[in-house]
Amino acid sequence: MPDITRRFGLRHLRSAPTAHIRHHKRGKLVHDGPGLSFWFRPLSAALSEVPVDDRELAVSFHARTADFQDVTVQASVTYRVSDPALAAARLDFSVDPDTGVWRGAPLEQLATLLTESAQQHALAVLARTDLAAALADGVATVRERIGAGLADEPRLPATGIDVVAVRVVAIRPEPEVERALRTPARERIQQDADRATYERRAVAVERERAIAENELASRIELARREERLVDQRGTNARREAEENAAADAVRAEAEATRTVRLAGAEAESVRAVGEARAAAQASWLRVHGDVDAATLNALAVTRLAENVPRIEHLTLSPDVVTGLLSKLAAPDGGEQP
Structure with a gap:
Protein backbone atom coordinates (compact mmCIF):
# COMPACT_ATOMS: atom_id res chain seq x y z
CA MET A 1 0.00 0.00 0.00
CA PRO A 2 1.52 3.38 -1.01
CA ASP A 3 1.89 6.33 1.34
CA ILE A 4 -0.45 9.22 0.41
CA THR A 5 -0.27 12.61 2.11
CA ARG A 6 -2.42 15.77 1.68
CA ARG A 7 -1.12 19.27 0.96
CA PHE A 8 -3.35 22.21 -0.05
CA GLY A 9 -5.89 20.09 -1.93
CA LEU A 10 -3.20 18.02 -3.62
CA ARG A 11 -2.03 14.48 -2.87
CA HIS A 12 1.51 13.12 -2.73
CA LEU A 13 2.12 9.41 -3.42
CA ARG A 14 5.23 7.50 -2.42
CA SER A 15 5.48 3.81 -3.25
CA ALA A 16 7.85 0.96 -2.37
CA PRO A 17 10.45 -0.43 -4.82
CA THR A 18 8.48 -3.68 -5.02
CA ALA A 19 5.23 -1.96 -6.04
CA HIS A 20 4.55 -0.94 -9.65
CA ILE A 21 2.46 2.29 -9.83
CA ARG A 22 0.31 3.27 -12.83
CA HIS A 23 -1.11 6.82 -12.80
CA HIS A 24 -3.70 7.80 -15.37
CA LYS A 25 -4.84 11.41 -15.70
CA ARG A 26 -7.93 12.04 -17.84
CA GLY A 27 -7.41 8.64 -19.47
CA LYS A 28 -3.75 9.16 -20.23
CA LEU A 29 -0.89 7.29 -18.56
CA VAL A 30 1.21 9.83 -16.72
CA HIS A 31 3.37 7.77 -14.35
CA SER A 44 -8.60 13.59 -12.04
CA ALA A 45 -6.27 10.70 -11.12
CA ALA A 46 -6.71 6.93 -11.52
CA LEU A 47 -4.12 4.97 -9.55
CA SER A 48 -3.16 1.29 -9.68
CA GLU A 49 -0.59 -0.55 -7.52
CA VAL A 50 0.67 -3.91 -8.74
CA PRO A 51 3.11 -5.81 -6.46
CA VAL A 52 6.05 -7.15 -8.45
CA ASP A 53 7.87 -9.07 -5.65
CA ASP A 54 7.85 -12.88 -5.25
CA ARG A 55 4.89 -14.08 -3.20
CA GLU A 56 4.24 -17.35 -1.46
CA LEU A 57 0.85 -18.99 -1.74
CA ALA A 58 0.05 -21.90 0.59
CA VAL A 59 -2.23 -24.45 -1.06
CA SER A 60 -4.09 -27.14 0.87
CA PHE A 61 -6.84 -29.33 -0.54
CA HIS A 62 -8.33 -32.83 -0.36
CA ALA A 63 -8.03 -35.44 -3.11
CA ARG A 64 -9.05 -39.04 -3.68
CA THR A 65 -6.72 -41.80 -4.83
CA ALA A 66 -7.43 -44.63 -7.26
CA ASP A 67 -8.42 -46.93 -4.37
CA PHE A 68 -10.93 -44.34 -3.06
CA GLN A 69 -8.87 -43.09 -0.14
CA ASP A 70 -9.03 -39.44 0.87
CA VAL A 71 -5.69 -37.63 1.19
CA THR A 72 -4.73 -34.10 2.07
CA VAL A 73 -2.21 -32.31 -0.14
CA GLN A 74 -0.15 -29.49 1.31
CA ALA A 75 1.77 -27.45 -1.24
CA SER A 76 3.25 -24.01 -1.77
CA VAL A 77 3.36 -21.96 -5.00
CA THR A 78 5.78 -19.07 -5.50
CA TYR A 79 4.67 -16.56 -8.14
CA ARG A 80 5.24 -12.96 -9.23
CA VAL A 81 3.66 -10.43 -11.57
CA SER A 82 5.93 -10.22 -14.62
CA ASP A 83 3.73 -7.81 -16.63
CA PRO A 84 2.14 -5.19 -14.35
CA ALA A 85 0.33 -3.45 -17.18
CA LEU A 86 -1.31 -6.69 -18.31
CA ALA A 87 -2.15 -7.67 -14.74
CA ALA A 88 -3.66 -4.21 -14.04
CA ALA A 89 -5.72 -4.56 -17.22
CA ARG A 90 -7.07 -8.02 -16.30
CA LEU A 91 -7.46 -7.59 -12.52
CA ASP A 92 -8.59 -4.68 -10.38
CA PHE A 93 -5.43 -3.27 -8.76
CA SER A 94 -6.87 0.26 -8.40
CA VAL A 95 -6.27 2.10 -5.13
CA ASP A 96 -8.18 4.85 -3.35
CA PRO A 97 -6.45 8.21 -4.02
CA ASP A 98 -7.13 9.35 -0.47
CA THR A 99 -6.04 6.26 1.53
CA GLY A 100 -4.00 4.16 -0.92
CA VAL A 101 -6.04 1.02 -0.15
CA TRP A 102 -7.04 -1.38 -2.92
CA ARG A 103 -10.63 -0.96 -3.96
CA GLY A 104 -10.94 -4.70 -4.68
CA ALA A 105 -9.12 -7.92 -3.68
CA PRO A 106 -6.74 -8.68 -6.58
CA LEU A 107 -4.37 -10.91 -4.56
CA GLU A 108 -7.29 -13.09 -3.49
CA GLN A 109 -8.29 -13.46 -7.12
CA LEU A 110 -4.74 -14.52 -8.00
CA ALA A 111 -4.70 -16.97 -5.06
CA THR A 112 -7.99 -18.49 -6.20
CA LEU A 113 -6.73 -18.83 -9.77
CA LEU A 114 -3.47 -20.49 -8.73
CA THR A 115 -5.11 -22.73 -6.11
CA GLU A 116 -7.76 -24.04 -8.49
CA SER A 117 -5.22 -24.66 -11.24
CA ALA A 118 -2.84 -26.51 -8.91
CA GLN A 119 -5.69 -28.49 -7.37
CA GLN A 120 -6.97 -29.51 -10.79
CA HIS A 121 -3.64 -30.97 -11.88
CA ALA A 122 -3.01 -32.65 -8.53
CA LEU A 123 -6.44 -34.30 -8.54
CA ALA A 124 -5.84 -35.57 -12.03
CA VAL A 125 -2.60 -37.36 -11.10
CA LEU A 126 -3.80 -38.67 -7.70
CA ALA A 127 -7.00 -40.11 -9.19
CA ARG A 128 -4.84 -42.58 -11.13
CA THR A 129 -2.50 -43.45 -8.22
CA ASP A 130 -3.03 -45.90 -5.38
CA LEU A 131 -2.69 -44.74 -1.80
CA ALA A 132 0.53 -46.62 -1.16
CA ALA A 133 2.17 -45.22 -4.32
CA ALA A 134 0.86 -41.74 -3.54
CA LEU A 135 2.39 -41.83 -0.07
CA ALA A 136 5.66 -43.30 -1.34
CA ASP A 137 6.30 -41.34 -4.56
CA GLY A 138 3.35 -38.98 -4.75
CA VAL A 139 5.16 -35.89 -3.53
CA ALA A 140 7.58 -35.75 -6.47
CA THR A 141 4.93 -36.82 -8.98
CA VAL A 142 2.39 -34.24 -7.81
CA ARG A 143 5.03 -31.49 -7.71
CA GLU A 144 6.12 -32.20 -11.27
CA ARG A 145 2.51 -32.41 -12.46
CA ILE A 146 1.48 -29.14 -10.81
CA GLY A 147 4.60 -27.33 -12.12
CA ALA A 148 4.02 -28.57 -15.67
CA GLY A 149 0.29 -27.81 -15.48
CA LEU A 150 0.79 -24.26 -14.22
CA ALA A 151 3.43 -23.66 -16.92
CA ASP A 152 0.90 -24.73 -19.55
CA GLU A 153 -2.02 -22.80 -18.00
CA PRO A 154 -3.08 -20.15 -20.58
CA ARG A 155 -4.73 -17.78 -18.10
CA LEU A 156 -1.53 -17.12 -16.18
CA PRO A 157 0.51 -15.62 -19.04
CA ALA A 158 -2.60 -13.75 -20.15
CA THR A 159 -2.80 -12.21 -16.69
CA GLY A 160 0.92 -11.43 -16.55
CA ILE A 161 1.69 -14.06 -13.86
CA ASP A 162 4.83 -16.20 -13.78
CA VAL A 163 5.10 -19.26 -11.54
CA VAL A 164 8.59 -19.29 -9.95
CA ALA A 165 8.50 -22.56 -8.02
CA VAL A 166 6.15 -25.28 -6.81
CA ARG A 167 6.72 -27.26 -3.61
CA VAL A 168 4.64 -30.13 -2.29
CA VAL A 169 5.12 -30.35 1.45
CA ALA A 170 3.17 -33.51 2.26
CA ILE A 171 0.46 -35.91 1.20
CA ARG A 172 -1.36 -37.24 4.23
CA PRO A 173 -4.18 -39.80 4.46
CA GLU A 174 -6.97 -39.67 7.00
CA PRO A 175 -5.88 -40.20 10.64
CA GLU A 176 -7.52 -43.65 10.87
CA VAL A 177 -5.94 -44.81 7.61
CA GLU A 178 -2.59 -43.38 8.64
CA ARG A 179 -2.71 -45.27 11.93
CA ALA A 180 -3.68 -48.44 10.06
CA LEU A 181 -0.77 -47.97 7.66
CA ARG A 182 1.60 -47.37 10.53
CA THR A 183 0.59 -50.59 12.28
CA PRO A 184 2.44 -53.06 9.97
CA ALA A 185 5.54 -50.90 10.05
CA ARG A 186 5.35 -50.65 13.82
CA GLU A 187 4.84 -54.41 14.03
CA ARG A 188 7.90 -55.00 11.84
CA ILE A 189 9.90 -52.57 13.92
CA GLN A 190 8.71 -54.29 17.10
CA GLN A 191 9.58 -57.69 15.62
CA ASP A 192 13.03 -56.41 14.68
CA ALA A 193 13.41 -55.03 18.20
CA ASP A 194 12.30 -58.36 19.71
CA ARG A 195 14.64 -60.22 17.37
CA ALA A 196 17.48 -57.94 18.40
CA THR A 197 16.57 -58.50 22.05
CA TYR A 198 16.53 -62.27 21.59
CA GLU A 199 19.81 -62.19 19.70
CA ARG A 200 21.35 -60.03 22.40
CA ARG A 201 20.09 -62.46 25.05
CA ALA A 202 21.42 -65.40 23.03
CA VAL A 203 24.78 -63.69 22.71
CA ALA A 204 24.74 -62.98 26.44
CA VAL A 205 23.90 -66.62 27.21
CA GLU A 206 26.65 -67.80 24.85
CA ARG A 207 29.11 -65.46 26.50
CA GLU A 208 28.05 -66.63 29.95
CA ARG A 209 28.49 -70.24 28.81
CA ALA A 210 31.95 -69.43 27.45
CA ILE A 211 32.82 -67.69 30.70
CA ALA A 212 31.57 -70.69 32.71
CA GLU A 213 33.57 -73.05 30.50
CA ASN A 214 36.66 -70.92 30.96
CA GLU A 215 36.14 -70.90 34.72
CA LEU A 216 35.67 -74.69 34.73
CA ALA A 217 38.78 -75.17 32.59
CA SER A 218 40.68 -72.88 34.94
CA ARG A 219 39.50 -74.88 37.94
CA ILE A 220 40.48 -78.17 36.26
CA GLU A 221 43.90 -76.80 35.40
CA LEU A 222 44.29 -75.48 38.94
CA ALA A 223 43.30 -78.87 40.39
CA ARG A 224 45.78 -80.58 38.04
CA ARG A 225 48.53 -78.23 39.15
CA GLU A 226 47.59 -78.76 42.81
CA GLU A 227 47.81 -82.52 42.22
CA ARG A 228 51.25 -82.10 40.70
CA LEU A 229 52.21 -79.89 43.63
CA VAL A 230 51.03 -82.52 46.14
CA ASP A 231 52.93 -85.24 44.28
CA GLN A 232 56.02 -83.10 44.19
CA ARG A 233 55.67 -82.29 47.88
CA GLY A 234 55.32 -86.04 48.65
CA THR A 235 58.35 -86.81 46.54
CA ASN A 236 60.31 -84.06 48.24
CA ALA A 237 59.19 -85.25 51.71
CA ARG A 238 60.09 -88.85 50.85
CA ARG A 239 63.45 -87.81 49.50
CA GLU A 240 64.05 -85.66 52.57
CA ALA A 241 63.07 -88.58 54.86
CA GLU A 242 65.39 -90.90 52.97
CA GLU A 243 68.22 -88.40 53.17
CA ASN A 244 67.51 -87.83 56.87
CA ALA A 245 67.43 -91.61 57.46
CA ALA A 246 70.72 -92.02 55.59
CA ALA A 247 72.19 -89.14 57.56
CA ASP A 248 70.89 -90.66 60.81
CA ALA A 249 72.36 -94.06 59.84
CA VAL A 250 75.71 -92.46 59.10
CA ARG A 251 75.47 -90.50 62.31
CA ALA A 252 74.46 -93.59 64.33
CA GLU A 253 77.23 -95.63 62.78
CA ALA A 254 79.75 -92.92 63.55
CA GLU A 255 78.33 -92.59 67.08
CA ALA A 256 78.48 -96.36 67.56
CA THR A 257 82.04 -96.49 66.28
CA ARG A 258 82.98 -93.61 68.55
CA THR A 259 81.20 -95.26 71.50
CA VAL A 260 82.95 -98.55 70.82
CA ARG A 261 86.27 -96.79 70.61
CA LEU A 262 85.52 -94.80 73.77
CA ALA A 263 84.42 -97.96 75.53
CA GLY A 264 87.60 -99.77 74.41
CA ALA A 265 89.69 -96.83 75.50
CA GLU A 266 87.83 -96.58 78.80
CA ALA A 267 88.15 -100.33 79.35
CA GLU A 268 91.85 -100.13 78.58
CA SER A 269 92.15 -97.18 80.90
CA VAL A 270 90.18 -98.98 83.62
CA ARG A 271 92.32 -102.09 83.12
CA ALA A 272 95.48 -100.06 83.31
CA VAL A 273 94.22 -98.20 86.37
CA GLY A 274 93.14 -101.50 87.94
CA GLU A 275 96.48 -103.05 87.25
CA ALA A 276 98.21 -99.99 88.68
CA ARG A 277 95.97 -100.00 91.74
CA ALA A 278 96.44 -103.73 92.14
CA ALA A 279 100.18 -103.34 91.86
CA ALA A 280 100.10 -100.44 94.35
CA GLN A 281 97.85 -102.38 96.69
CA ALA A 282 100.10 -105.42 96.46
CA SER A 283 103.10 -103.26 97.18
CA TRP A 284 101.24 -101.59 100.05
CA LEU A 285 100.23 -104.97 101.42
CA ARG A 286 103.73 -106.31 101.09
CA VAL A 287 105.06 -103.27 102.91
CA HIS A 288 102.48 -103.51 105.68
CA GLY A 289 102.96 -107.26 105.92
CA ASP A 290 106.50 -106.71 107.06
CA VAL A 291 105.60 -104.09 109.72
CA ASP A 292 104.63 -105.03 113.32
CA ALA A 293 101.19 -104.53 114.79
CA ALA A 294 102.11 -101.44 116.84
CA THR A 295 103.26 -99.58 113.71
CA LEU A 296 100.11 -100.54 111.85
CA ASN A 297 98.03 -99.24 114.72
CA ALA A 298 99.93 -95.99 114.70
CA LEU A 299 99.45 -95.68 110.95
CA ALA A 300 95.77 -96.43 111.36
CA VAL A 301 95.44 -93.74 114.01
CA THR A 302 97.31 -91.31 111.78
CA ARG A 303 95.10 -92.14 108.80
CA LEU A 304 92.08 -91.82 111.05
CA ALA A 305 93.26 -88.47 112.32
CA GLU A 306 93.64 -87.26 108.72
CA ASN A 307 90.08 -88.22 107.92
CA VAL A 308 88.42 -87.16 111.19
CA PRO A 309 86.63 -83.82 110.93
CA ARG A 310 87.75 -80.83 112.99
CA ILE A 311 86.97 -81.23 116.69
CA GLU A 312 86.53 -78.03 118.67
CA HIS A 313 85.93 -79.68 122.07
CA LEU A 314 86.76 -83.21 123.30
CA THR A 315 85.56 -84.65 126.56
CA LEU A 316 87.23 -87.83 127.82
CA SER A 317 85.83 -89.88 130.64
CA PRO A 318 88.11 -91.69 133.07
CA ASP A 319 87.06 -95.04 131.72
CA VAL A 320 88.05 -94.18 128.15
CA VAL A 321 91.41 -92.72 129.18
CA THR A 322 92.21 -95.77 131.34
CA GLY A 323 91.41 -98.20 128.52
CA LEU A 324 93.54 -96.23 125.99
CA LEU A 325 96.44 -96.02 128.34
CA SER A 326 96.22 -99.69 129.01
CA LYS A 327 96.31 -100.43 125.28
CA LEU A 328 99.22 -98.15 124.70
CA ALA A 329 101.14 -99.62 127.67
CA ALA A 330 100.71 -103.16 126.49
CA PRO A 331 103.70 -104.33 124.48
CA ASP A 332 101.70 -106.06 121.68
CA GLY A 333 98.95 -103.52 121.60
CA GLY A 334 96.35 -105.99 122.86
CA GLU A 335 94.13 -105.80 125.93
CA GLN A 336 95.47 -106.93 129.34
CA PRO A 337 93.39 -109.19 131.52
Whole structure:
Protein backbone atom coordinates (compact mmCIF):
# COMPACT_ATOMS: atom_id res chain seq x y z
CA MET A 1 0.00 0.00 0.00
CA PRO A 2 1.52 3.38 -1.01
CA ASP A 3 1.89 6.33 1.34
CA ILE A 4 -0.45 9.22 0.41
CA THR A 5 -0.27 12.61 2.11
CA ARG A 6 -2.42 15.77 1.68
CA ARG A 7 -1.12 19.27 0.96
CA PHE A 8 -3.35 22.21 -0.05
CA GLY A 9 -5.89 20.09 -1.93
CA LEU A 10 -3.20 18.02 -3.62
CA ARG A 11 -2.03 14.48 -2.87
CA HIS A 12 1.51 13.12 -2.73
CA LEU A 13 2.12 9.41 -3.42
CA ARG A 14 5.23 7.50 -2.42
CA SER A 15 5.48 3.81 -3.25
CA ALA A 16 7.85 0.96 -2.37
CA PRO A 17 10.45 -0.43 -4.82
CA THR A 18 8.48 -3.68 -5.02
CA ALA A 19 5.23 -1.96 -6.04
CA HIS A 20 4.55 -0.94 -9.65
CA ILE A 21 2.46 2.29 -9.83
CA ARG A 22 0.31 3.27 -12.83
CA HIS A 23 -1.11 6.82 -12.80
CA HIS A 24 -3.70 7.80 -15.37
CA LYS A 25 -4.84 11.41 -15.70
CA ARG A 26 -7.93 12.04 -17.84
CA GLY A 27 -7.41 8.64 -19.47
CA LYS A 28 -3.75 9.16 -20.23
CA LEU A 29 -0.89 7.29 -18.56
CA VAL A 30 1.21 9.83 -16.72
CA HIS A 31 3.37 7.77 -14.35
CA ASP A 32 4.28 4.12 -14.81
CA GLY A 33 6.96 2.24 -12.82
CA PRO A 34 8.04 0.84 -9.45
CA GLY A 35 9.07 3.00 -6.48
CA LEU A 36 7.57 6.25 -7.84
CA SER A 37 6.93 9.46 -5.90
CA PHE A 38 4.80 12.28 -7.34
CA TRP A 39 2.02 14.84 -6.75
CA PHE A 40 -1.43 14.39 -8.23
CA ARG A 41 -4.98 15.72 -8.09
CA PRO A 42 -7.38 13.17 -6.61
CA LEU A 43 -10.38 14.21 -8.75
CA SER A 44 -8.60 13.59 -12.04
CA ALA A 45 -6.27 10.70 -11.12
CA ALA A 46 -6.71 6.93 -11.52
CA LEU A 47 -4.12 4.97 -9.55
CA SER A 48 -3.16 1.29 -9.68
CA GLU A 49 -0.59 -0.55 -7.52
CA VAL A 50 0.67 -3.91 -8.74
CA PRO A 51 3.11 -5.81 -6.46
CA VAL A 52 6.05 -7.15 -8.45
CA ASP A 53 7.87 -9.07 -5.65
CA ASP A 54 7.85 -12.88 -5.25
CA ARG A 55 4.89 -14.08 -3.20
CA GLU A 56 4.24 -17.35 -1.46
CA LEU A 57 0.85 -18.99 -1.74
CA ALA A 58 0.05 -21.90 0.59
CA VAL A 59 -2.23 -24.45 -1.06
CA SER A 60 -4.09 -27.14 0.87
CA PHE A 61 -6.84 -29.33 -0.54
CA HIS A 62 -8.33 -32.83 -0.36
CA ALA A 63 -8.03 -35.44 -3.11
CA ARG A 64 -9.05 -39.04 -3.68
CA THR A 65 -6.72 -41.80 -4.83
CA ALA A 66 -7.43 -44.63 -7.26
CA ASP A 67 -8.42 -46.93 -4.37
CA PHE A 68 -10.93 -44.34 -3.06
CA GLN A 69 -8.87 -43.09 -0.14
CA ASP A 70 -9.03 -39.44 0.87
CA VAL A 71 -5.69 -37.63 1.19
CA THR A 72 -4.73 -34.10 2.07
CA VAL A 73 -2.21 -32.31 -0.14
CA GLN A 74 -0.15 -29.49 1.31
CA ALA A 75 1.77 -27.45 -1.24
CA SER A 76 3.25 -24.01 -1.77
CA VAL A 77 3.36 -21.96 -5.00
CA THR A 78 5.78 -19.07 -5.50
CA TYR A 79 4.67 -16.56 -8.14
CA ARG A 80 5.24 -12.96 -9.23
CA VAL A 81 3.66 -10.43 -11.57
CA SER A 82 5.93 -10.22 -14.62
CA ASP A 83 3.73 -7.81 -16.63
CA PRO A 84 2.14 -5.19 -14.35
CA ALA A 85 0.33 -3.45 -17.18
CA LEU A 86 -1.31 -6.69 -18.31
CA ALA A 87 -2.15 -7.67 -14.74
CA ALA A 88 -3.66 -4.21 -14.04
CA ALA A 89 -5.72 -4.56 -17.22
CA ARG A 90 -7.07 -8.02 -16.30
CA LEU A 91 -7.46 -7.59 -12.52
CA ASP A 92 -8.59 -4.68 -10.38
CA PHE A 93 -5.43 -3.27 -8.76
CA SER A 94 -6.87 0.26 -8.40
CA VAL A 95 -6.27 2.10 -5.13
CA ASP A 96 -8.18 4.85 -3.35
CA PRO A 97 -6.45 8.21 -4.02
CA ASP A 98 -7.13 9.35 -0.47
CA THR A 99 -6.04 6.26 1.53
CA GLY A 100 -4.00 4.16 -0.92
CA VAL A 101 -6.04 1.02 -0.15
CA TRP A 102 -7.04 -1.38 -2.92
CA ARG A 103 -10.63 -0.96 -3.96
CA GLY A 104 -10.94 -4.70 -4.68
CA ALA A 105 -9.12 -7.92 -3.68
CA PRO A 106 -6.74 -8.68 -6.58
CA LEU A 107 -4.37 -10.91 -4.56
CA GLU A 108 -7.29 -13.09 -3.49
CA GLN A 109 -8.29 -13.46 -7.12
CA LEU A 110 -4.74 -14.52 -8.00
CA ALA A 111 -4.70 -16.97 -5.06
CA THR A 112 -7.99 -18.49 -6.20
CA LEU A 113 -6.73 -18.83 -9.77
CA LEU A 114 -3.47 -20.49 -8.73
CA THR A 115 -5.11 -22.73 -6.11
CA GLU A 116 -7.76 -24.04 -8.49
CA SER A 117 -5.22 -24.66 -11.24
CA ALA A 118 -2.84 -26.51 -8.91
CA GLN A 119 -5.69 -28.49 -7.37
CA GLN A 120 -6.97 -29.51 -10.79
CA HIS A 121 -3.64 -30.97 -11.88
CA ALA A 122 -3.01 -32.65 -8.53
CA LEU A 123 -6.44 -34.30 -8.54
CA ALA A 124 -5.84 -35.57 -12.03
CA VAL A 125 -2.60 -37.36 -11.10
CA LEU A 126 -3.80 -38.67 -7.70
CA ALA A 127 -7.00 -40.11 -9.19
CA ARG A 128 -4.84 -42.58 -11.13
CA THR A 129 -2.50 -43.45 -8.22
CA ASP A 130 -3.03 -45.90 -5.38
CA LEU A 131 -2.69 -44.74 -1.80
CA ALA A 132 0.53 -46.62 -1.16
CA ALA A 133 2.17 -45.22 -4.32
CA ALA A 134 0.86 -41.74 -3.54
CA LEU A 135 2.39 -41.83 -0.07
CA ALA A 136 5.66 -43.30 -1.34
CA ASP A 137 6.30 -41.34 -4.56
CA GLY A 138 3.35 -38.98 -4.75
CA VAL A 139 5.16 -35.89 -3.53
CA ALA A 140 7.58 -35.75 -6.47
CA THR A 141 4.93 -36.82 -8.98
CA VAL A 142 2.39 -34.24 -7.81
CA ARG A 143 5.03 -31.49 -7.71
CA GLU A 144 6.12 -32.20 -11.27
CA ARG A 145 2.51 -32.41 -12.46
CA ILE A 146 1.48 -29.14 -10.81
CA GLY A 147 4.60 -27.33 -12.12
CA ALA A 148 4.02 -28.57 -15.67
CA GLY A 149 0.29 -27.81 -15.48
CA LEU A 150 0.79 -24.26 -14.22
CA ALA A 151 3.43 -23.66 -16.92
CA ASP A 152 0.90 -24.73 -19.55
CA GLU A 153 -2.02 -22.80 -18.00
CA PRO A 154 -3.08 -20.15 -20.58
CA ARG A 155 -4.73 -17.78 -18.10
CA LEU A 156 -1.53 -17.12 -16.18
CA PRO A 157 0.51 -15.62 -19.04
CA ALA A 158 -2.60 -13.75 -20.15
CA THR A 159 -2.80 -12.21 -16.69
CA GLY A 160 0.92 -11.43 -16.55
CA ILE A 161 1.69 -14.06 -13.86
CA ASP A 162 4.83 -16.20 -13.78
CA VAL A 163 5.10 -19.26 -11.54
CA VAL A 164 8.59 -19.29 -9.95
CA ALA A 165 8.50 -22.56 -8.02
CA VAL A 166 6.15 -25.28 -6.81
CA ARG A 167 6.72 -27.26 -3.61
CA VAL A 168 4.64 -30.13 -2.29
CA VAL A 169 5.12 -30.35 1.45
CA ALA A 170 3.17 -33.51 2.26
CA ILE A 171 0.46 -35.91 1.20
CA ARG A 172 -1.36 -37.24 4.23
CA PRO A 173 -4.18 -39.80 4.46
CA GLU A 174 -6.97 -39.67 7.00
CA PRO A 175 -5.88 -40.20 10.64
CA GLU A 176 -7.52 -43.65 10.87
CA VAL A 177 -5.94 -44.81 7.61
CA GLU A 178 -2.59 -43.38 8.64
CA ARG A 179 -2.71 -45.27 11.93
CA ALA A 180 -3.68 -48.44 10.06
CA LEU A 181 -0.77 -47.97 7.66
CA ARG A 182 1.60 -47.37 10.53
CA THR A 183 0.59 -50.59 12.28
CA PRO A 184 2.44 -53.06 9.97
CA ALA A 185 5.54 -50.90 10.05
CA ARG A 186 5.35 -50.65 13.82
CA GLU A 187 4.84 -54.41 14.03
CA ARG A 188 7.90 -55.00 11.84
CA ILE A 189 9.90 -52.57 13.92
CA GLN A 190 8.71 -54.29 17.10
CA GLN A 191 9.58 -57.69 15.62
CA ASP A 192 13.03 -56.41 14.68
CA ALA A 193 13.41 -55.03 18.20
CA ASP A 194 12.30 -58.36 19.71
CA ARG A 195 14.64 -60.22 17.37
CA ALA A 196 17.48 -57.94 18.40
CA THR A 197 16.57 -58.50 22.05
CA TYR A 198 16.53 -62.27 21.59
CA GLU A 199 19.81 -62.19 19.70
CA ARG A 200 21.35 -60.03 22.40
CA ARG A 201 20.09 -62.46 25.05
CA ALA A 202 21.42 -65.40 23.03
CA VAL A 203 24.78 -63.69 22.71
CA ALA A 204 24.74 -62.98 26.44
CA VAL A 205 23.90 -66.62 27.21
CA GLU A 206 26.65 -67.80 24.85
CA ARG A 207 29.11 -65.46 26.50
CA GLU A 208 28.05 -66.63 29.95
CA ARG A 209 28.49 -70.24 28.81
CA ALA A 210 31.95 -69.43 27.45
CA ILE A 211 32.82 -67.69 30.70
CA ALA A 212 31.57 -70.69 32.71
CA GLU A 213 33.57 -73.05 30.50
CA ASN A 214 36.66 -70.92 30.96
CA GLU A 215 36.14 -70.90 34.72
CA LEU A 216 35.67 -74.69 34.73
CA ALA A 217 38.78 -75.17 32.59
CA SER A 218 40.68 -72.88 34.94
CA ARG A 219 39.50 -74.88 37.94
CA ILE A 220 40.48 -78.17 36.26
CA GLU A 221 43.90 -76.80 35.40
CA LEU A 222 44.29 -75.48 38.94
CA ALA A 223 43.30 -78.87 40.39
CA ARG A 224 45.78 -80.58 38.04
CA ARG A 225 48.53 -78.23 39.15
CA GLU A 226 47.59 -78.76 42.81
CA GLU A 227 47.81 -82.52 42.22
CA ARG A 228 51.25 -82.10 40.70
CA LEU A 229 52.21 -79.89 43.63
CA VAL A 230 51.03 -82.52 46.14
CA ASP A 231 52.93 -85.24 44.28
CA GLN A 232 56.02 -83.10 44.19
CA ARG A 233 55.67 -82.29 47.88
CA GLY A 234 55.32 -86.04 48.65
CA THR A 235 58.35 -86.81 46.54
CA ASN A 236 60.31 -84.06 48.24
CA ALA A 237 59.19 -85.25 51.71
CA ARG A 238 60.09 -88.85 50.85
CA ARG A 239 63.45 -87.81 49.50
CA GLU A 240 64.05 -85.66 52.57
CA ALA A 241 63.07 -88.58 54.86
CA GLU A 242 65.39 -90.90 52.97
CA GLU A 243 68.22 -88.40 53.17
CA ASN A 244 67.51 -87.83 56.87
CA ALA A 245 67.43 -91.61 57.46
CA ALA A 246 70.72 -92.02 55.59
CA ALA A 247 72.19 -89.14 57.56
CA ASP A 248 70.89 -90.66 60.81
CA ALA A 249 72.36 -94.06 59.84
CA VAL A 250 75.71 -92.46 59.10
CA ARG A 251 75.47 -90.50 62.31
CA ALA A 252 74.46 -93.59 64.33
CA GLU A 253 77.23 -95.63 62.78
CA ALA A 254 79.75 -92.92 63.55
CA GLU A 255 78.33 -92.59 67.08
CA ALA A 256 78.48 -96.36 67.56
CA THR A 257 82.04 -96.49 66.28
CA ARG A 258 82.98 -93.61 68.55
CA THR A 259 81.20 -95.26 71.50
CA VAL A 260 82.95 -98.55 70.82
CA ARG A 261 86.27 -96.79 70.61
CA LEU A 262 85.52 -94.80 73.77
CA ALA A 263 84.42 -97.96 75.53
CA GLY A 264 87.60 -99.77 74.41
CA ALA A 265 89.69 -96.83 75.50
CA GLU A 266 87.83 -96.58 78.80
CA ALA A 267 88.15 -100.33 79.35
CA GLU A 268 91.85 -100.13 78.58
CA SER A 269 92.15 -97.18 80.90
CA VAL A 270 90.18 -98.98 83.62
CA ARG A 271 92.32 -102.09 83.12
CA ALA A 272 95.48 -100.06 83.31
CA VAL A 273 94.22 -98.20 86.37
CA GLY A 274 93.14 -101.50 87.94
CA GLU A 275 96.48 -103.05 87.25
CA ALA A 276 98.21 -99.99 88.68
CA ARG A 277 95.97 -100.00 91.74
CA ALA A 278 96.44 -103.73 92.14
CA ALA A 279 100.18 -103.34 91.86
CA ALA A 280 100.10 -100.44 94.35
CA GLN A 281 97.85 -102.38 96.69
CA ALA A 282 100.10 -105.42 96.46
CA SER A 283 103.10 -103.26 97.18
CA TRP A 284 101.24 -101.59 100.05
CA LEU A 285 100.23 -104.97 101.42
CA ARG A 286 103.73 -106.31 101.09
CA VAL A 287 105.06 -103.27 102.91
CA HIS A 288 102.48 -103.51 105.68
CA GLY A 289 102.96 -107.26 105.92
CA ASP A 290 106.50 -106.71 107.06
CA VAL A 291 105.60 -104.09 109.72
CA ASP A 292 104.63 -105.03 113.32
CA ALA A 293 101.19 -104.53 114.79
CA ALA A 294 102.11 -101.44 116.84
CA THR A 295 103.26 -99.58 113.71
CA LEU A 296 100.11 -100.54 111.85
CA ASN A 297 98.03 -99.24 114.72
CA ALA A 298 99.93 -95.99 114.70
CA LEU A 299 99.45 -95.68 110.95
CA ALA A 300 95.77 -96.43 111.36
CA VAL A 301 95.44 -93.74 114.01
CA THR A 302 97.31 -91.31 111.78
CA ARG A 303 95.10 -92.14 108.80
CA LEU A 304 92.08 -91.82 111.05
CA ALA A 305 93.26 -88.47 112.32
CA GLU A 306 93.64 -87.26 108.72
CA ASN A 307 90.08 -88.22 107.92
CA VAL A 308 88.42 -87.16 111.19
CA PRO A 309 86.63 -83.82 110.93
CA ARG A 310 87.75 -80.83 112.99
CA ILE A 311 86.97 -81.23 116.69
CA GLU A 312 86.53 -78.03 118.67
CA HIS A 313 85.93 -79.68 122.07
CA LEU A 314 86.76 -83.21 123.30
CA THR A 315 85.56 -84.65 126.56
CA LEU A 316 87.23 -87.83 127.82
CA SER A 317 85.83 -89.88 130.64
CA PRO A 318 88.11 -91.69 133.07
CA ASP A 319 87.06 -95.04 131.72
CA VAL A 320 88.05 -94.18 128.15
CA VAL A 321 91.41 -92.72 129.18
CA THR A 322 92.21 -95.77 131.34
CA GLY A 323 91.41 -98.20 128.52
CA LEU A 324 93.54 -96.23 125.99
CA LEU A 325 96.44 -96.02 128.34
CA SER A 326 96.22 -99.69 129.01
CA LYS A 327 96.31 -100.43 125.28
CA LEU A 328 99.22 -98.15 124.70
CA ALA A 329 101.14 -99.62 127.67
CA ALA A 330 100.71 -103.16 126.49
CA PRO A 331 103.70 -104.33 124.48
CA ASP A 332 101.70 -106.06 121.68
CA GLY A 333 98.95 -103.52 121.60
CA GLY A 334 96.35 -105.99 122.86
CA GLU A 335 94.13 -105.80 125.93
CA GLN A 336 95.47 -106.93 129.34
CA PRO A 337 93.39 -109.19 131.52
